[in-house]
Amino acid sequence: MINHIVFIFIFLLGFYAILVKKSLIKMVIGLNIMEGAIFYWFIAITDRGGIIPIVQSTQVAFNLNDPIPQALILTGIVIGASTSAFLLTLIIELNKFTDSTNPDQLGGMIED
Amino acid sequence: MNNILIYLVVVPLATAFLIPFVDIFSNKARKILVGFSALFEFSIGMYIITDNYAAITEHTFFLKYYLGNWIPPIGITLSMDMLSLFFSTLISISLLFIITYSIGFIGHHEGKYYVLLFLIWAAMHGIILTGDIFNLDVFLELMLITSAPLVAFKRDRNGTEAAIKYMFFGAIGGLFIFIGVVLVYFNLGTLNFADIAQSFSLLPLFIKKMIIIFFLIGIFIKLGIFPFHFWLSKAHSACPSSISALLSGVIVKVYIYVFIRLFFNVFGFDILRETGLDIIIIVIALTSSILGHVLALSENDIKRMLAYSTVANLGIIVAVLTLNTRLAILAGLLHVMAHLLMKVSLFTATGYLLQFTPSHKLQDLKGVAYKNIILFAGFTLTAAGMVGFPPMIGFFSKWHILQAFLDRSFHWGSITVILGSIIAFFYYIKYIIYGFKTISIGPPERFRLILSVFYRERVVTNIAILFAIAVVVVGVFFKLSYGPIEGAANAIMDPSIYIESILGG
Numbered sequence: 071m072i073n074h075i076v077f078i079f080i081f082l083l084g085f086y087a088i089l090v091k092k093s094l095i096k097m098v099i100g101l102n103i104m105e106g107a108i109f110y111w112f113i114a115i116t117d118r119g120g121i122i123p124i125v126q127s128t129q130v131a132f133n134l135n136d137p138i139p140q141a142l143i144l145t146g147i148v149i150g151a152s153t154s155a156f157l158l159t160l161i162i163e164l165n166k167f168t169d170s171t172n173p174d175q176l177g178g179m180i181e182d
Numbered sequence: 183m184n185n186i187l188i189y190l191v192v193v194p195l196a197t198a199f200l201i202p203f204v205d206i207f208s209n210k211a212r213k214i215l216v217g218f219s220a221l222f223e224f225s226i227g228m229y230i231i232t233d234n235y236a237a238i239t240e241h242t243f244f245l246k247y248y249l250g251n252w253i254p255p256i257g258i259t260l261s262m263d264m265l266s267l268f269f270s271t272l273i274s275i276s277l278l279f280i281i282t283y284s285i286g287f288i289g290h291h292e293g294k295y296y297v298l299l300f301l302i303w304a305a306m307h308g309i310i311l312t313g314d315i316f317n318l319d320v321f322l323e324l325m326l327i328t329s330a331p332l333v334a335f336k337r338d339r340n341g342t343e344a345a346i347k348y349m350f351f352g353a354i355g356g357l358f359i360f361i362g363v364v365l366v367y368f369n370l371g372t373l374n375f376a377d378i379a380q381s382f383s384l385l386p387l388f389i390k391k392m393i394i395i396f397f398l399i400g401i402f403i404k405l406g407i408f409p410f411h412f413w414l415s416k417a418h419s420a421c422p423s424s425i426s427a428l429l430s431g432v433i434v435k436v437y438i439y440v441f442i443r444l445f446f447n448v449f450g451f452d453i454l455r456e457t458g459l460d461i462i463i464i465v466i467a468l469t470s471s472i473l474g475h476v477l478a479l480s481e482n483d484i485k486r487m488l489a490y491s492t493v494a495n496l497g498i499i500v501a502v503l504t505l506n507t508r509l510a511i512l513a514g515l516l517h518v519m520a521h522l523l524m525k526v527s528l529f530t531a532t533g534y535l536l537q538f539t540p541s542h543k544l545q546d547l548k549g550v551a552y553k554n555i556i557l558f559a560g561f562t563l564t565a566a567g568m569v570g571f572p573p574m575i576g577f578f579s580k581w582h583i584l585q586a587f588l589d590r591s592f593h594w595g596s597i598t599v600i601l602g603s604i605i606a607f608f609y610y611i612k613y614i615i616y617g618f619k620t621i622s623i624g625p626p627e628r629f630r631l632i633l634s635v636f637y638r639e640r641v642v643t644n645i646a647i648l649f650a651i652a653v654v655v656v657g658v659f660f661k662l663s664y665g666p667i668e669g670a671a672n673a674i675m676d677p678s679i680y681i682e683s684i685l686g687g
Contacts, residue, residue, distance in 0.1 A: 088354070094346065101350070104357055112364045139367070142316055146360060149323045153353050156327060160334060160346045167339035 077111035080104075094164075094171040098157050105150040109143045186230060187247040187260045190270070190307045193223045198300035205293040213285070216296045220281045223303065227274040230262070241669040243267060244683045246313075255377035259313035259684055264669035266310045269439045271666075272519060273306050276432050276526055279645055283530055284424045286641030295335065301328040302428070306436050313375045313684055315448070316363050318440065319356065322404070326352040329433060332425045333417050344420035351413045355403030362396035365389065375448045376684035379677055382449055390453050397444055398463070405437045407500060408470035411493045415477070418492060419485035419542070423533025426485060430492045431526040435518055438499060447677040451506050463504045468598045471497030475605040483542045484613055488528055491568065491609075494602055495521045501598075502583045505590050511671045513582035519663065520579035523656060524564050527649035531561040534642050535617075544616055551617040557643050558617055560650025565610040567653050570603045575657035 084107060087100025120133035161171060168175070197219035205212045230245070237243040246261040248254065262270065281299060288295050305328060308321035330352070334345035367373060369389050370381055382390070406414035418430045445454060454460040474494030481487040499521070503514035538553050539546040551558040567574025570581075580599060587595035656663065673679060 088350070097350065101353055101357075104354075108357065108360055108364060112368075115364075115368055138373075142363075142367070145316070145320060149320065149327075149356075152327055153323070153349065153356075156330060157346065157349050157353075160330075160342055160349065163334065163337070164339070164342045164346065167342070 073111060073114040077107050077114075080107035080110070083107075092172045092174060094161050094173055095158070097173070098154050098161070101157075102150065102154055105146070109146060112139050112143055184245040185247055186226065187245055187262055187311055188249070189226055190223070190311060191260075191304050193219060193226065194300040194304040194307070197223075198297045198304065201293055201297050201300070209292075212293060212296070216281065216300075217285070219300065220278050224274050224278045227271055230267070231271065238264070238267070238669065239665060241672055243669070244679075246684060254313070254684055255372050255374040258317050259374065259376075260311040261313045261680075261684055262311055263673045263680055263683070264666065265439070265442065265673040268515065268666055268670040269310050269435065269518075270307065272435065272522055273303075273310070273432055276522060277303055277306075277428075279648065280424055280428055280432075280526065280530075283427075283533075283642060283645040286638035286645070287424050287533060288422060291335075295332070298328050298332050299428075302332075302433070306432070309436055310439055314373050315366060315375060315378065316373050319359050319363050322359065322440070323353075323356050325433065325436070326356060326404075329425075329429065333421045333429070335421055335425060340416075341420040344416045347413045348417035351403055351410065355400045355410075358396050358400035358403065362393050362400065365393045365396065369393075374684070375443070376681040379448050379450065379681050380685070383452065387456075390449075391457055394445075394449060394453055394457070394459065397449075398459070401437060401441050401444075402466075405434060405441070405496055405500070406493055407497060408466050408473060411470060411473065411477075414493055415481075415486045415489040418489035419483065423485070423529050423536065426488070426533070427526045427529035430489060430529060431522045434492060434496055435522055438496070438503075438518055441500065442503060442674055446506075446674045447680050450677060454504070455506075460504050460506070464501045464592070464595070467497040467501035467504065468595060469497070470494070471501065471598055471602055473497075475602045475609075479605050479609045481609075482544050484532055484536070484544065484547065485529075485542050487609055487613070488525070488532065491606065492521075492525060494606075495525075498583060498599060498602070501595060502586055505586055505592065505595075507586060507590060508671060508675060509582065509589055510586035511674050512667055513579065513586045515667045515670055516575075516582055516660070516663070517579035519656075519667075520567075520575040523649065523653050524568050524574075524576055527564045527646065527653050528561065528568070530642070530646040530649055531557055531564070534639075534646055535561070544613065547613060547616045548619045549617070551614075552620075554643060557646050557650075560647050561617075562614050564650050564653050565614060567657065569607045569610055573657055574653050575660055576653075578657060578660045 081104055084100045084103030087103060088097045091097055091100065116136050116139040118133070118135055120135045122135050123137040125134065197215065200215060201212055204215050231238065234243050241264060244261070244263050246259055249258040249260065284295065284299070302325055305321045305325035309318060309325065312318050312321060326349070330345050330349045333348050334341045366378060369385055370378055372378060403410045418426055421429070445451065454463070471494045474490050474497060478487045478490035478494065481490055495517070499514050499517050502510050502517070534554065534557060535547070535550045536542060538550055563574060567576035570577050580603065584596055584599055587599065
């Protein structure tokens with residue numbers, strides 16, 4: 071249960087950053103916090119307290135931890151990294167046209 | 183087992199990675215590679231159709247391929263049923279012509295442009311073929327990340343802002359879908375579509391609701407349905423017109439496919455009906471439709487108007503699909519095809535016309551019809567199809583949608599469709615009248631040809647006219663498309679076909 075509560079708290083923290091912060095870079099950080107919350111949560115809820123794969127063939131393979139969440143999260147981390155890298159690139163690109171990173175001065179995120 | 187499916191994903195992916203290397207040596211070789219690969223990918227699709235023609239006409243068509251020979255539910259399964267075939271064919275045809283259009287339309291950074299375009303093509307086919315829910319999420323993100331640079335392709339302030347917005351909302355939508363995937367895996371211990379479909383109904387209602395709601399929010403953010411419609415118009419209008427056609431015509435249809443596959447085949451429609459969510463979806467989608475039409479009417483910029491019209495039409499498609507009768511699904515799929523053809527046609531024509539105007543504003547479009555009267559006639563015909571005039575495909579799809587709403591006696595739906603068509607008539611006629619207005623004042627220098635992004639007029643006009651002809655011809659012979667659409671509707675209505683075909687050997 072504590073995992074779910076911590077997840078919701080961190081996720082909403084990231085969401086708060088996206089909604090409230092007046093800087094595009096802080097919003098990217100917020101997005102990363104949301105992603106991190108999901109990764110943490112997925113690892114935590116699928117943990118069975120067992121042996122971590124990969125096991126040697128000589129060992130008795132029982133009470134293993136599920137390796138699939140880790141594989142999924144590795145992929146998720148790659149996606150998250152490329153998303154935020156590209157977003158930051160766009161923000162640098164935007165710097166050519168304006169000095170501000172305030173979304174309200176850039177036509178707004180919601181309006182238009 | 184049929185390993186031709188993997189080539190549908192691999193060919194564009196390989197092309198995308200080859201283009202930069204070929205580009206170092208010569209421009210001409212790159213052009214040949216692009217043309218060849220596009221044709222090759224298209225002909226793979228055509229080969230699948232001709233090879234399985236008998237099965238397709240009998241609606242028993244099903245191809246599958248186990249990646250790495252892992253038998254499901256372990257491993258990733260690529261599969262193609264009638265529904266995938268319908269979308270795959272639409273995508274292949276429209277992308278082939280959009281790439282041909284781009285050869286005439288994009289005059290700078292061509293190498294990068296085609297890399298991204300082919301990556302999008304690979305991602306779209308990945309989404310359509312995959313039978314694994316996490317794989318679907320990965321391909322969705324791939325499509326987002328590769329289409330966002332194309333939104334910013336003009337490298338101006340507006341485009342960059344639009345791309346940032348597009349990325350933010352796309353990424354948030356992706357996160358919601360990822361939460362859904364996590365919940366599915368945590369509760370069912372599987373990622374395979376067919377396996378999920380088998381055991382999903384056994385879950386507790388609360389968990390089912392959570393999964394459905396997270397996936398719905400994610401897909402609706404990416405689709406731009408009503409509470410999240412605000413990012414779409416800017417993203418779809420700030421890019422070059424070929425990309426607008428791709429985003430507004432094709433990519434949103436892929437999200438529609440995801441919606442159909444997940445909510446009809448994987449999770450099953452019963453859960454939506456049980457929780458009463460289907461009525462909520464219909465109401466939201468109809469609101470989105472009316473709002474899209476009203477915003478399009480209030481818009482003064484031709485590309486933004488077309489983008490809002492996409493919001494409106496997506497609303498109608500989602501609403502009519504959610505009615506979940508046979509007629510409604512037929513109508514929805516017909517409108518998917520109709521909207522794809524018409525929107526690509528409108529954007530390709532607009533891309534040509536806008537080369538002669540100082541801006542996208544309505545006032546600047548004065549007299550633009552006389553620049554190329556045949557192309558503008560095509561634009562007018564397609565716009566008439568969008569409103570719903572008879573010979574064009576738009577009329578028949580709207581007719582079916584109306585019938586579907588009346589059939590379920592969902593009168594708000596019928597009223598929305600008719601009202602939307604009336605509003606659409608006003609906003610299209612505005613641009614057409616301005617197009618035919620002669621310019622009394624102002625020297626001819628007012629028309630400037632932006633040569634940097636536009637250097638092969640013939641290709642561009644021919645493709646635009648071709649799409650306009652397609653809108654009329656498909657409209658006249660629309661009965662021919664009934665066969666495949668009925669097959670796709672069967673696949674939607676009966677999820678057991680999909681489950682048994684994947685799991686049963």
